[in-house]
Amino acid sequence: MDHSKRLGIRAALATALLGATLPWIRVNPHAEAQLLTYISGMGSGLETYGFLVVPLVLVTFAGTVLEYPWISTGPFRAGVGGAMVALPLWFSWWTGYGVSGSLIMGSGVYVTAVGGVVLLVLERRALSRFVPGSG
Numbered sequence: 001m002d003h004s005k006r007l008g009i010r011a012a013l014a015t016a017l018l019g020a021t022l023p024w025i026r027v028n029p030h031a032e033a034q035l036l037t038y039i040s041g042m043g044s045g046l047e048t049y050g051f052l053v054v055p056l057v058l059v060t061f062a063g064t065v066l067e068y069p070w071i072s073t074g075p076f077r078a079g080v081g082g083a084m085v086a087l088p089l090w091f092s093w094w095t096g097y098g099v100s101g102s103l104i105m106g107s108g109v110y111v112t113a114v115g116g117v118v119l120l121v122l123e124r125r126a127l128s129r130f131v132p133g134s135g
Contacts, residue, residue, distance in 0.1 A: 008122045009064060009077060016084045016115030017057045020050035022108030024091065031102040045108035049091050053112055056080050074126025077119055084116030 025041035025048070041048035060080045063071025070076065088109040097103050120127065 005122060006064070009119065010061070012081070012115045012118035012122060013057045013061050014115075015118065016053055016112050019088075019108045019110070019112030019115055020045045020053040020057075022111055023106035024048050024050055024088075024108045025095070025097060025103055026106040028100070028102055028104045033102055039103065041106070045106070045112070049087055050108060050112065052087060053084060056083060074123045078123035078126045081116045081119030081123060084119065085113050086116075088113040088116075 021044055023042055024045040025039055027042075041050075044050065046054070057080075059071065060077060062068075063076070066072075088105075091109060092098055092105055097105050099105065
């Protein structure tokens with residue numbers, strides 16, 4: 001693996017880790033009714049499902065740095081990237097917060113998903129093995 005890809009992987013993992021610590025839920029400033037309650041996830045994503053991202057990032061980072069044979073592979077990192085994209089999508093579907101209403105998705109959801117997308121883009125060669133006709 002070349003140096004620029006290694007840096008890209010570390011940046012994607014750091015982005016996902018940052019997204020896990022940012023709020024996943026926030027009050028919509030444009031809603032007519034302002035809520036005065038505190039819901040888990042308004043302080044940090046670690047209060048909701050962001051805590052699932054931390055072990056994935058740490059295992060992937062350690063495996064990439066220490067070059068464990070089964071972790072330091074493109075398909076493993078692509079799977080982690082897919083999980084970091086799927087988790088925020090599932091969270092938005094399950095909670096139903098979305099982008100309108102009195103409670104909306106916080107920045108942590110989007111930052112985590114961006115980290116996952118970057119990891120998927122960096123591991124596109126590993127993904128092409130599973131797409132028929134792509135090489």
